[in-house]
Amino acid sequence: MYETCLSVNCTVKDLWDGVSWKWPLELLDRHGVVLGSYKPRLIANVADVVKWKDRQGRLKDFGADLAWNEIKQCRKVVGWADWVWFHQNTLRHAFILWLAIKERLRTREKLVSWNIGDASECVFCKKHLESHNHVFMDCDFSKDIWNSFLALVNLDGFFVDIVDKDDGWARFIKISSIPCKKSCWNLIKRWLFGAVVYFIWQERNYRIFQAKERKVDGICSLIKDYVRLKMLGADIKKGRMYAQALRKWGFKELDCEDGQKIE
Incomplete structure (x- = not known):
């Protein structure tokens, strides 16, 4: 934004005249193919929103997590x-x-x-x-x-x-x-x-x-x-198996959810 002298308050309407985009030359030289690929439909008195097109071509509300999941290289989850x-x-x-x-x-x-x-x-x-x-x-x-x-x-x-x-x-x-x-x-x-x-x-x-x-x-x-x-401090079901584990690890006098007491 700084390099192209665009205002931080710039809206889509300021850059789109209904027919073509009016991007600064610096941005067109770098990202011309991307910047010119979308033609917005302006709606009066409605705030601009940022959308992201996923791999299936569906428009979704933009989020950093969504963008990352789309552009990252996906690999098979390892067993460990x-x-x-x-x-x-x-x-x-x-x-x-x-x-x-x-x-x-x-x-x-x-x-x-x-x-x-x-x-x-x-x-x-x-x-x-x-x-x-x-x-x-x-x-x-x-x-x-x-x-x-x-x-x-x-x-x-x-x-x-x-x-x-x-x-x-x-x-x-x-x-x-x-x-x-x-x-x-x-x-x-x-x-x-x-x-x-x-x-x-x-x-x-x-x-x-x-x-x-x-x-x-x-x-x-x-x-x-x-x-x-x-x-x-574990978030785990405190039943009979948990009681067995507690005994093995040296705990004493602890109650479990099924009423069993460790002695």
Whole structure:
């Protein structure tokens, strides 16, 4: 508007004479095909409205969300989407988990391949190359954290098919791509998966950038407290399954909606 000297109070009537448009030359040079494609029908004493024509040619009230959904590139929804982006998630956990699943975190393996820095070993074990697969799945440090929680979400033996495999992280993602059912256990699993990945990556960064170090027990305590707090505030049916989950996570003396008391 500023570059073309159009007034902020300019109306359609000021630019349309009933036959043709009177756009400034600057706009015609840039967007002439678009600007001249529509011929409005002026109605006296009616305020201008902004409309958007969708892919089916239907005119709708303009909105940024509508425009974005029309112009964005649509792709098939990935199987793990519900494990990352879901109601009641924690956004910072979801963001790190999303980057990890897409293998976009700046692990030392990636940095060395970009000729950034010389260190390539894992900050936890100081033996192996720090890749997504190693730091989240194959390192003994990460294994200890996972194994501390798997029984709490009924996933005993979860690592049998993925640990110590070259593609363990890929197998983990494949398991995470199994469709989620709407149950409190699946909600707890999603909170747990996001929290474990987030706190492992946080601990990795603490050791590199702040020279701070926490033991496995300390990180497990943080994860457990986080999941327990989410369970207390969860928007979820508080029935028998919820009562079972509360028992397993160490809660006592809590009433559920079906009258069952946790002792």
